[in-house]
Amino acid sequence: MTYQTFPGEGPGHSDSISKLKALGFPGRMDGLSYLDIGCNEGFFCFEAKKRGAAVSVGVDTYAPYIDNARERGQRYNLDVDFRVGDIFDVEGQFDYILVASVLHYIKEPILFFRKVFSLLNPNGTLLLEVGVTDNDRDLTRVFRDDTDYVYPSLKFLAKNWLRDFDVNLFGESVPQVGDPVNRKVFHCHKIQSVYLAPPSASALSAISQVEGQRIDADQYFLPAVPRSLARVPEQQKEIFKAGDKFDGDVVLAFKSIAHDRSIVNYVVDVLNEAVRFQGGSKHTFVEGRIVPFISEQLSARLKPSEGFRVFRMATCDAEGSIQIGQTGAIDVQNTADVRADIEKFGAQAWAERYLLQNRTPNRALFERITKQKAYWLGPIDVPVADLIPMSGPGRKYHEDQAEWDRRADQIAKAVNSPDDIPPSIAFVRDEEDGSRKLVLADGAHRHEAFSRRGFKTMPVLLWFDNEALYMSYQARIAA
Ligand SMILES: C[S@@+](CC[C@H](N)C(=O)[O-])C[C@H]1O[C@@H](n2cnc3c(N)ncnc32)[C@H](O)[C@@H]1O
Incomplete structure (x- = not known):
């Protein structure tokens, strides 16, 4: 008997058709990319393709399942990229990632979810179906089929393994004979907090306590290693010139070119790309003498719908001095920024974040x-x-x-x-x-x-x- 249930083939161990609904599997995936970890014989990969996915990739460590999946793909005439392997064999970015009834096999869930985070598009969705306990223990060992499996509690899952995600309980999954704990479905989204900070001692000491990626904004514009001027864009040349004129003082350099829209757009483009290129961890700090007009435009580019939450920490004024609060990480937001955040995310979300991430x-x-x-x-x-x-x-x-x-x-x-x-x-x-x-x-x-x-x-x-x-x-x- 197969594990998954394919239409017209009699029941498998798992009622895959009911599971589709329980997962909240999207009705359409037109033009999107889909990745299935532990895809078995490919049932959900085929569904993604039928729903319009441009790319559907399925990986499973057990080669005979992948052989069957490929054979089915040919039979159904559906172009799915099936691979023998695990999540660490996959590269790229996906709009949907499915991890269903697989987590209990994963030996290093922390590394596993870090990898999921890196494979998920900023606005992508992780569909996670997993057995969770409702007891007070973080983890519960269950002996089953001659093997030890470990199941997390709901709280532990959300606060530890999925700490980099916004976790929403979608509902109960389809029960299966022999299930030691109830399965639940979660829809998880990436949270990427981006903090824009000038290099003030207090801001830096506050953020140094938080694990995250640091982007040196100044070095993007005045790099330590000189490049051939013939190969850099015009706007960058202007920045070099201004940097030279003001002896490497980035604030004065930017002030002198702030009237030039094309340069401002260029700066915002470069920083926007830097966040998308170098960011990728839950907390990304863009440090540098980011003058307010750049900070504002960059914030507008990093959209909440893409999973970005931008916190403008103290900004420099045109003379390079810190304008607002010097007291610590998020507490350097001013009331206007807080109002804007509350409008976007709600007061509850703002308060939760503020209370925990404050210095x-x-x-x-x-x-x-x-x-x-x-x-x-x-x-x-x-x-x-x-x-x-x-x-x-x-x-x-x-x-x-x-x-x-x-x-x-x-x-x-x-x-x-x-x-x-x-x-x-x-x-x-x-x-x-x-x-x-x-x-x-x-x-x-x-x-x-x-x-x-x-x-x-x-x-x-x-x-x-x-x-x-x-x-x-x-x-x-x-x-
Ligand atoms: C219980 S089945 C679930 C199959 C499918 N996801 C579903 O829900 O219908 C678990 C699958 O995960 C595969 N698997 C186990 N460990 C894996 C790993 N580390 N990486 C990828 N697949 C794995 C197994 O070979 C098996 O096909």
């Missing part, structure tokens, strides 16, 4: 906002005096007091206006006297810095775990 991650609040449904309002400007911080002078310190004070001082020096840094996060608390106060769950240093600077208001994102309260504040703010 001093606020895991406690992250746990709270992800455990139950959270409702968000804002950012809105709230009087500094109306906010209750949870640490700082007269309160508890969650870190060394001198360090706490130093950070507050650093922020106070770095901000020029309340909107220079990201909003704080606050929630509503009912006091014993019947009044209601806004409590800062994140942003005590900022609050202290604002008080020291004499700012009257501060931008705050409000979160609620209670729909009624959220509605009443929404009405209040609207009024």
